[in-house]
Amino acid sequence: MEYNHKEIEAKWQKFWKENNTYAVTENPEKEKCYVLDMFPYPSGAGLHVGHPLGYIASDIFARYKRLKGLNVLHPMGYDSFGLPAEQYAIQTGQHPARTTDQNILRYREQLDRLGFSYDWNREVRTSDPSYYKWTQWIFKQLFNSWYNKDNDRAEDINLLIKIFKDFGNTTVNAASDQIEKFTAADWNNWNLKEQQSMLLNYRLAFLADSWVNWCPELGTVLANDEIKDGVSERGGFPVVKKLMRQWSLRITAYADRLLKGLDSVDFSDSLKEQQKNWIGKSQGASLEFQVENHDLKIEVFTTRPDTVFGVSFVVLAPELSIIPEITTKEYEKAVVAYKNSTASKSERERQAEINNITGQFTGAHAIHPFSGEKIEIWIGDYVLASYGTGSVMAVPAGDQRDWEFARHFNISIPHIFEDKDLSGGAYTEKDGTLINSGFLNGLTFKEANSKAIEAIEAKGIGRGKTNFRLRDAVFSRQRYWGEPFPVYYEEEIPHLIPEDQVVTLPPIDKYLPTSKGEPPLARAKKEDWNVFQGERMELNTMPGWAGSSWYFLRYMDPHNENAFASKEKLDYWNQVDLYVGGAEHAVGHLLYSRFWTKFLADIGHLSFDEPFKKLINQGMIQGRSSFVYRIKDTNQFVSFGKRKEYQTTRIHADIKYVDKNVLDIEAFKSWRPEFENATFILEDDGTYICGQDVEKMSKSKFNVQTPDDLCEEYGADALRMYEMFLGPLTDSKPWSTKGINGVSNFLKKFWRLFHDSNGINLSNEEPNADELKILHRTIKKVAGDIERFSFNTAVSTFMIAVNELSAIKCNKKAILKDLTIILSPYAPHIAEEFWEILGMTDSVTNQNFPEVNENYLIEDAFSYPVSFNGKMRFKIDLPISLTPEEVKEKVLAHDKTPGYLNGQEPKKIIVVPKRIVNIVI
């Protein structure tokens, strides 16, 4: 009887569905375990072989923990709002909800085929109003909160209003852009609109004019993490800076806690590093420079207050609003011209010209706060408006960019470091001794730094300060297919829709901005909205990361209509114990969800403030592309080995026409009409050899391997095991199907333990010591490997066990039964089939993972490798019970020993019990 994976897999997938095998409920009696995959965006292309890598690993882990007796929550859902469905809607007019539903169906089909143990009763979709009702609810909570730095947590905005009434903002220590002080009298004299405007400076979700990354092609703003290399991550379109009134979330209030929290979670070093860099904490000081002949001050941030006497000019970001005020008549034209030239540059152009030093003198001067000297005020685009105060004190002696700027524009470079040569560049190390620095002379960095801060504070011109690179997160998108805001406007002041209501997406005629450039939602008429209040509704929608920032909480209680999840269930399931997903979300999703979790904890809804206890980033599976070489301006293709003799263009050839780099010429010709009459210059052996390269797997590169073909040919169990067998989960590797028949052979071999040529053939005999040893060694190794996420080595272990059992022709039920259980997380379908063959009626997923019995593993002998001067020469079988002294004697008495001793007396003999003997001569 042959192993028929198609029949078996279909049979058990049906069984699991009908029996609701993977449904899970809260059970306080049992220890919980929450195993989560990053939910996918359901794209039109479907899953490729790279996607399931992480899903398979987490599924194995979840199934294993379940066998270990834990109550395992292992859900799946869809991040179903997003740009591609909307772009498709723009092109075709088809509602994005329809496209999304179709794609989800396809995803589901593919996922089901791989035999995952998801509890589909808990599926969530971010685009479902019953889900985004709660995304809106969280937004409302953010809107109604401010951050109290004294208590280091978010608090109710009503508390702040009360404080303003009694004290103004003079006593408040809040995370806010509001620096100017106002009194209780000021507050109480303001009208409602003025008060509301002021509150926006404090709310955690707030409207503000901010410099945003505008992508004209997509017609929307993008967050920093949605931009790669100066172009949009989706689509690769140019991005420019634009000042727009946008919703933002005050994530900066949480910067320090997001940083500190990293110590308490188990993420990879590189991921923590990325988050640290993104948050970008730097310590230094802020100080003010008085502008000459103006009642104006320029505040700068520096990490090197010790170098303050090296300041020879000040540079402002070209966007700063005070520039027109201070620019002198003489320089007005040049300054405006410079501002225009930088404003028109895209992010990408700015980055490309990073080595071009540009800037413009404003004609204005500032007064050095300590030396009293006049220094020039410049503008330059190497200073970013979005970081710090958008102004820097330039210290050419200690900062390379300042040095280059000074040299380029011929500004003086004061020497402030003893015995340091500044002719080739700035001295950026922190180990110099200061000179020409007034009261800081003779001091080192550390001494001078704190002394400078003291002096700055004493003078009342600044203070020690910590700055973060992290920006507040822009939360508006000028798109249709996203969560609508639960917000309406009156006199352009935003108000919330009442608690219990959800604002759903109104139908619109086209998914494009209006002719006036308003977002698509402006097309909806008043009656199209399910909720309409005030003068108008908010026309922006939320960004993609809104729904994904909390979905892991909704899985805990997905159908709750009264809360995003009940406190009870939140407490029970608690943190995600294992989170598996791609590293590309390192600074986006993973930072935002940590932020939301902390916020929800602050306002009393969660009893934990880090969402993910352990995170594993699966490696990327790259595609192997094949290339043919077309001779320029012809329809002739030259083989790889001879391509250098011609001028050629490299063209992707679909990998399905290529086997071991040899092109199937006939198939290739029929691929596309344009190749039909192509001619070929072949290698001398008459074949056409393709070039190859490892690239990201993508449709356009014709190197996509879908799991479907492989499932068809080898089965889901083989594919699951093969993806694990490829190597460590976290490594990136090019996809290759070369080895899949290896695991396929393994499954067949396992199958043959149960069958002979006549059918099922099992024995009820008691297992012997050898068989028990094989079994228990395997149990121990596999369990250990899963616990440390070493899935590839566990597969090897199964292979070894089956090889050994095959060699001794073991078909004993007692052995195969336990082996079936431990195999089931990896190959659940065949395991269920085996389980049934063994005469069991229940599902194998409901069994207990067998316990290791160490008694079966006790060895009474060990084959000692004997080394001479560290070189292994021979082995000697010795009883384990021997003392090191006895081992030594036995080794010295061995008949091969004298040959290696060569008549010399050993200087030293090292015996490590059950490991090694080393004789030093």
Place this chain on the structure above:
RNA sequence: GCUCGAGUGGUGGAAUUGGUAGACACGCAAGACUUAAAAUCUUGUGGGCAUUAGCCCGUGCGGGUUCAAGUCCCGCCUCGAGUACCA
């Protein structure tokens, strides 16, 4: 440039705490079965010298620590990922 990670046979990889380098698998070669092929099974497979035992070399390169280093330390090279005027 900076930060993090990684370099092991023809290939994917293993070696969990410093203790037999190359498990397991692919590929390849030879053989068995077969009219033949596929499938399956058996044997071999790091390199070199000897082909019988045996010897030498070998985990990116150069040093070091140690009885013992793929593993630890110092210096370099290469590749990958992230980031990029962050004051």
